[in-house]
Amino acid sequence: MGGRTEPKTETTESDLTYPSSGWTGFFRNHFGPSMLWALIGIGGSHIVIAPTMGATFGLVAIWMFGLIYAAKYGAWELGIRYNYGMGANPIEAYRDLPGPKNWALWLTIAVFTGMYTFITASVGMNSAAFVAALTPEWFTAPWAYVVFVGGAGALVLVSRYSLLEKALIGFTVAVGALVLLGVLVGPPSPERIAETAFAVPDLTGPAFVALFAAAAGFAPTGLSTSILIGSWSMAKEEGAGELRSKGLDPNDPAYHDYIRAWIRTGRRDFNIGYAFSFVLIVSMVILATNVLYPNPPTDDNLAFAIGSILSDSFGEWSYYAVLIGAFAALYSTVITLLDGAARATGDILPMALEDDSIDSERVRKLVVVGVVGVSSAMVLALGTVPVTLLLYVAAVLAVTEIFFYPANWYVVEKHLPEPFRPSRAWHAYYVVSLALVLAFGAMGATLRLGVIG
Template sequence: MASERAEDVGREASLEYPETDWRGFFESHFGPSMLWALISIGGSHIVLAPTLGGTFGLAAIWMFGLIYLAKYGAWELGIRYNYGVGSNPIEGYRDLPGPKNWALWLTILVFTVMYTFITASVGMSTAAFVAALTPEWFTAAWAYVTFVGGAGVLVLVSRYSLLEKALIGFTVALGVLVLLGVVVGPPSQEVVLETTFAMPDLTGPVFVGLFAAAAGFAPTGFSTSILIGSWSMAKGEGASELHEKGLDPDDPKYHDYIRAWIKTGRRDFNIGYVFSFLLIVAMVILASNVLYPNPPTDANLAFAIGNILSESFGDWSYYAMLVGAFAALYSTVITLLDGSARATGDILPMALEDESIDSERVRKLVVVGVVVVSSATVVALGEVPVTLLLYVAAILAVTEIFFYPANWYVVEKNLPEPFRPSRAWHVYYVVSLVLVLIFGAMGAAVRLGFIG
């Protein structure tokens, strides 16, 4: 008995606590949140924010603020689970009440079917910017097949790290440029006074359709709590180390360790979340200044977005914006392809309870399937980047609600008692879930034709 206690103390002493100072945090722990943020700096920031800003002016900031406030809980619960339990929330979905593994199959459906159309919508917007930078004969349809097909090849061979770094570099540069653009060229006093507190027609088809789309796509869909869980767990931090060492997370003597890691994971995510929100606000401000009251359309998307910095920096910024927007959208396409395929490959063996399934083969099949089906969809629909993205985003407002209560359930069921949500968090989750359900009802009303 004494030898067991001594061994346990030795293992406890070797636990790696997170760095507490900011320098140590950025050197050792920062990262998953920015990968997540890069997904959001795609359709929501490049297409939706200018569309809402161009339509409603600065009032769109309040709309996005409500969306970000309401949706935060789903990812907060996922982060709490990642670091407090030491695994991806998807593993806890096997314990959800109902038919066996139904939640796993629903998640697979989201990562295959829904992500095919998400890829199509973001990819079509990407193609619109490519077409604006290339000769007229290189149409958006050709650009989609070329670049999304190329992204599929890169993901299949997993040799896109250099390209990914370049795309991230351009995206970060775009973010800095957009934030500076707000400082250099803020909206006129007339636009500020006219739109900041203007109340749109809350039951009108324009508001309901655009708000539902923003609620579905901004900052991302709830399913990305599974993706950020994979990135977080890949770092091998949090309670996962306890499991590796054969230690019990429910043992009170390890609670300080778990508490420190949950705090670190939440700090990382909060940085990415705030960065995403600040950038979407900046895009709304620029759109209010340059585009209002004429939002971008399918025909002029690239031209309108390209000119969003023109009043701040002049004509040269047109091409800088086109390149930056392309990089942001294309990095999102690559991340969507890679993330959805890897998630499906990881989940399918759990759903079928068959560990002999080759996850890598599943991953490759999903990549090929998403590229082929999304390309056929784009060719069939023609060049409608704004329309398609708004349509898919409104559907997401309905289909991805499931992940929020699912994350809450597995947190309450699996976390050690001290790390389960407090009463104040419970009140927040209930209120935000009600708002998310209203967002979903708005999306359903638009797509079913009740409003339009």
């Protein structure tokens, strides 16, 4: 049931493999990259930022996350459109962006090596905080970081993509089921719903700007992950890359049905991961509103606060279940970040240097070792400040990753065959959503520059 085969045409020497159209075949053969992508978000944004937003603002935080998800969707949709429409990662086309030669490739490498070191440090520090809450006092969070993030680096160095994918999807399903069940068993009271569902906060106040900028940077993930999901999709060896491998022209109308089918399949996969990510982040807001509001978690009580979100629903045993689940989600994010950043850098560096003789696998391993080493030193120097570091890095991310949205739009318009370029309706959406993303970045910039609070 892997797919169906179309008859040969005069312009091809062999049949093309079409994606499975039914749901059974889809889940068996094509589902996966979106869940790896979702794992990056089901960590810092879901386990730390969403409960903090819910505990600070209540259910109105759902509308905030809804706006963020609606605005940022376009950057990934463009990446998916290019990925499956061209059978390639969008990063391959960044060489054609206007400006100095290969500048966009070098900027992307800087994001995946530099910025991802900070992201790994922030998410890893939060995972270490949960480890520290489950272990003896002498095993402090910074040393837990060194041990567990070092272990994640070792896992990424030796694991194959398929094994990594299965392990991480298992983490996601487990923590997601626990949170969703908690919402069903213990929703907020009618009084709490009425009090917070439409209570608009001070939109110019430092508390709102700080938290919203952080949410806009981390939720559901940074926009650079459009490159990572492209790498993971290519690793599955499916999509319109079959045309390229056989020397066939995607602009030939004979292959347009084939391309259209793969774009639909890629978008379907991504939409599932996107919807799952949103439902889970809404669930965390609801739980935090029910249990923590109006007392958000802090650096000192993060593990205790998050661990208690299901206590009203399931009793004391759930405290340890949530700690373990939160650690699993955060730790799986660390693994995914290390794998994705290293894999992407290994793919991009030969293109940036225009040297195919570079050993991408060696680059990948060096990036993993470098990110683990530098981030560990950073965490040991900073001490235990999980919430503070995550909010700071997330706000910076809202600024630094804006580039990927217009870059993806440019390469789609420049390279995709005419029938698969965005319609006028999509253009209108991109304009509005990109304006919102720029506004999110402005909030992060003003916060970090000290203009606000």
